[in-house]
Amino acid sequence: xxxxxxxxxxxxxxxxxxxxxxxxxxxxxxxxxxxxxxxxxxxxxxxxxxxxxxxxxxxxxxxxxxxxxxxxxxxxxxxxxxxxxxxxxxxxxxxxxxxxxxxxxxxxxxxxxxxxxxxxxxxxxxxxxxxxxxxxxxxxxxxxxxxxxxxxxxxxxxxxxxxxxxxxxxxxxxxxxxxxxxxxxxxxxxxxxxxxxxxxxxxxxxxxxxxxxxxxxxxxxxxxxxxxxxxxxxxxxxxxxxxxxxxxxxxxxxxxxxxxxxxxxxxxxxxxxxxxxxxxxxxxxxxxxxxxxxxxxxxxxxxxxxxxxxxxxxxxxxxxxxxxxxxxxxxxxxxxxxxxxxxxxxxxxxxxxxxxxxxxxxxxxxxxxxxxxxxxxxxxxxxxxxxxxxxxxxxxxxxxxxxxxxxxxxxxxxxxxxxxxxxxxxxxxxxxxxxxxxxxxxxxxxxxxxxxxxxxxxxxxxxxxxxxxxxxxxxxxxxxxxxxxx
Amino acid sequence: xxxxxxxxxxxxxxxxxxxxxxxxxxxxxxxxxxxxxxxxxxxxxxxxxxxxxxxxxxxxxxxxxxxxxxxxxxxxxxxxxxxxxxxxxxxxxxxxxxxxxxxxxxxxxxxxxxxxxxxxxxxxxxxxxxxxxxxxxxxxxxxxxxxxxxxxxxxxxxxxxxxxxxxxxxxxxxxxxxxxxxxxxxxxxxx
Numbered sequence: 001x002x003x004x005x006x007x008x009x010x011x012x013x014x015x016x017x018x019x020x021x022x023x024x025x026x027x028x029x030x031x032x033x034x035x036x037x038x039x040x041x042x043x044x045x046x047x048x049x050x051x052x053x054x055x056x057x058x059x060x061x062x063x064x065x066x067x068x069x070x071x072x073x074x075x076x077x078x079x080x081x082x083x084x085x086x087x088x089x090x091x092x093x094x095x096x097x098x099x100x101x102x103x104x105x106x107x108x109x110x111x112x113x114x115x116x117x118x119x120x121x122x123x124x125x126x127x128x129x130x131x132x133x134x135x136x137x138x139x140x141x142x143x144x145x146x147x148x149x150x151x152x153x154x155x156x157x158x159x160x161x162x163x164x165x166x167x168x169x170x171x172x173x174x175x176x177x178x179x180x181x182x183x184x185x186x187x188x189x190x191x192x193x194x195x196x197x198x199x200x201x202x203x204x205x206x207x208x209x210x211x212x213x214x215x216x217x218x219x220x221x222x223x224x225x226x227x228x229x230x231x232x233x234x235x236x237x238x239x240x241x242x243x244x245x246x247x248x249x250x251x252x253x254x255x256x257x258x259x260x261x262x263x264x265x266x267x268x269x270x271x272x273x274x275x276x277x278x279x280x281x282x283x284x285x286x287x288x289x290x291x292x293x294x295x296x297x298x299x300x301x302x303x304x305x306x307x308x309x310x311x312x313x314x315x316x317x318x319x320x321x322x323x324x325x326x327x328x329x330x331x332x333x334x335x336x337x338x339x340x341x342x343x344x345x346x347x348x349x350x351x352x353x354x355x356x357x358x359x360x361x362x363x364x365x366x367x368x369x370x371x372x373x374x375x376x377x378x379x380x381x382x383x384x385x386x387x388x389x390x391x392x393x394x395x396x397x398x399x400x401x402x403x404x405x406x407x408x409x410x411x412x413x414x415x416x417x418x419x420x421x422x423x424x425x426x427x428x429x430x431x432x433x434x435x436x437x438x439x440x441x442x443x444x445x446x447x448x449x450x451x452x453x454x455x456x457x458x459x460x461x462x463x464x465x466x467x468x469x470x471x472x473x474x475x476x477x478x479x480x481x482x483x484x485x486x
Numbered sequence: 487x488x489x490x491x492x493x494x495x496x497x498x499x500x501x502x503x504x505x506x507x508x509x510x511x512x513x514x515x516x517x518x519x520x521x522x523x524x525x526x527x528x529x530x531x532x533x534x535x536x537x538x539x540x541x542x543x544x545x546x547x548x549x550x551x552x553x554x555x556x557x558x559x560x561x562x563x564x565x566x567x568x569x570x571x572x573x574x575x576x577x578x579x580x581x582x583x584x585x586x587x588x589x590x591x592x593x594x595x596x597x598x599x600x601x602x603x604x605x606x607x608x609x610x611x612x613x614x615x616x617x618x619x620x621x622x623x624x625x626x627x628x629x630x631x632x633x634x635x636x637x638x639x640x641x642x643x644x645x646x647x648x649x650x651x652x653x654x655x656x657x658x659x660x661x662x663x664x665x666x667x668x669x670x671x672x673x674x675x676x677x
Contacts, residue, residue, distance in 0.1 A: 016675050068593045078654040081520045088666045092654045104589050182580035314657040316518045318539045325543035365514040429560030434548040438624040447617045463571045480540040482636045
């Protein structure tokens with residue numbers, strides 16, 4: 001017989017409160033029972049109602065996405081050494097949800113919520129997306145503008161879970177017709193999925209259990225999507241008006257360009273525009289230059305937007321050391337990809353050259369051979385910024401298609417709606433990597449090929465030879481892991 | 487008297503030279519180690535290891551058993567793909583199926599569901615042993631950072647009751663007293 005378990009919520013100001021293993025176990029049993037009963041009862045009626053087979057229903061996923069072994073999320077902190085401290089720095093709390101019971105369900109929830117983000121007008125996905133939008137912006141050369149960045153304080157822990165659930169369901173209800181999900185889900189099933197994911201977040205540190213009763217879980221698979229949708233609804237009536245010339249948001253960071261001809265007192269305007277029931281904001285503004293994400297955005301004399309790379313002062317540029325036991329292709333690609341990042345962000349050729357030289361110097365200190373770095377520079381010289389800013393990922397293309405179709409037209413990008421993944425002609429062989437085994441990848445491929453060739457049946461041989469063997473390497477034995485495992 | 491740096495006994499002269507070369511190169515970059523356990527002095531060899539970064543992968547002797555297992559798994563995949571091709575059972579799966587498949591794999595980590603196709607048609611019994619022979623013949627190693635160095639680092643941390651964590655915003659590595667770290671954690675959890 002299961003015992004009823006109750007916990008007194010003493011202090012409502014706390015994000016976590018102490019719990020016990022038996023409380024954790026009780027809640028997990030309850031969660032599993034709830035999933036089981038939901039699948040059994042609802043599935044039958046759903047199949048009858050919709051006249052579909054079991055394979056077409058979402059319920060088949062629910063119980064299958066519970067891991068055999070699970071525990072509470074692991075909690076740890078990263079000391080904020082870049083901020084001033086007296087004896088010991090404050091820590092950034094992190095909860096790793098890798099082995100939790102709700103990991104799979106959160107991933108499933110994210111599959112439903114992520115496509116909804118295309119319909120959030122001001123949302124940006126990454127720096128490239130931000131640069132694409134900035135590139136498309138033309139300001140009045142004689143105008144008077146201010147650059148403003150706003151940050152929402154401790155967004156995840158301050159979000160109202162009940163409201164977040166409502167916002168996600170509302171948005172799903174409005175846009176589900178426009179999205180082609182491979183599997184259909186009803187509103188009540190989505191709500192149930194959110195209840196399971198958001199109401200059962202336990203964390204653990206050294207055998208002590210804690211329950212998060214405020215905000216959404218940091219590190220949860222669906223947390224970013226939930227936060228994005230919730231903030232969209234919460235800020236709907238804030239930071240808007242004819243004064244706002246340009247506005248974008250990356251989760252909890254906002255970037256705005258304001259027309260100062262329409263604002264008399266900027267501080268007062270910001271205070272009025274960031275008045276919210278439970279979200280708190282910090283901001284900074286400047287008329288010429290401001291930092292947002294990893295970009296320094298500046299306005300020149302003709303109000304043309306100039307971008308350059310912003311490096312945080314605490315950044316130590318600790319790139320992977322060249323002597324590390326990593327595949328050579330990985331080591332070769334790091335300077336090149338960092339170079340691409342510089343070319344994409346820096347709009348002026350002089351800054352590009354300056355930043356690339358500085359980057360090369362840092363790689364030199366990490367033991368990268370001069371020959372490799374020179375080759376990298378030559379390859380980078382053949383690339384143009386326009387090509388690098390071309391939208392590539394499916395999600396960015398879909399967002400641009402809805403919110404900024406003119407950018408897609410400018411780059412002449414066609415939308416290819418690929419919803420399935422074809423893996424039938426590729427075989428991924430995942431190996432542990434050892435630099436000390438000479439031509440490891442070649443040995444693997446050659447052994448497989450020579451065995452296929454030996455095959456007697458011609459049909460099988462030709463089919464097997466068509467399969468592309470891709471050798472990929474899993475991460476092994478980095479210093480941190482070795483210390484923790486020792 | 488106890489040897490203060492037991493690790494020195496395990497490093498050959500060549501390795502010591504290589505280690506010194508590594509130390510010299512890491513000295514050119516800004517200091518990435520934050521010693522929050524101030525009275526404790528961090529030895530030179532520990533500084534060298536930590537300057538390489540926590541993502542530095544240490545050269546260790548290969549685990550031939552795991553290589554063998556991974557190779558067998560690769561053969562199994564090829565066997566199944568060929569089987570599906572022969573019987574025209576190929577089907578591409580959507581993102582939801584991929585998620586389900588990953589979970590199935592995670593829940594049955596050691597499943598060895600071999601199909602007769604790969605044994606009977608594709609690969610003879612000696613494939614794996616031949617492969618392993620080749621791998622062993624190609625192995626040649628003189629690791630710069632020997633396992634003993636890592637062990638001694640661990641001993642040093644344990645003796646001084648220290649803990650090692652990456653700093654926030656990728657600002658380097660923090661060495662701190664375990665008590666201070668736990669105090670901060672409990673402070674956050676009981677805030």
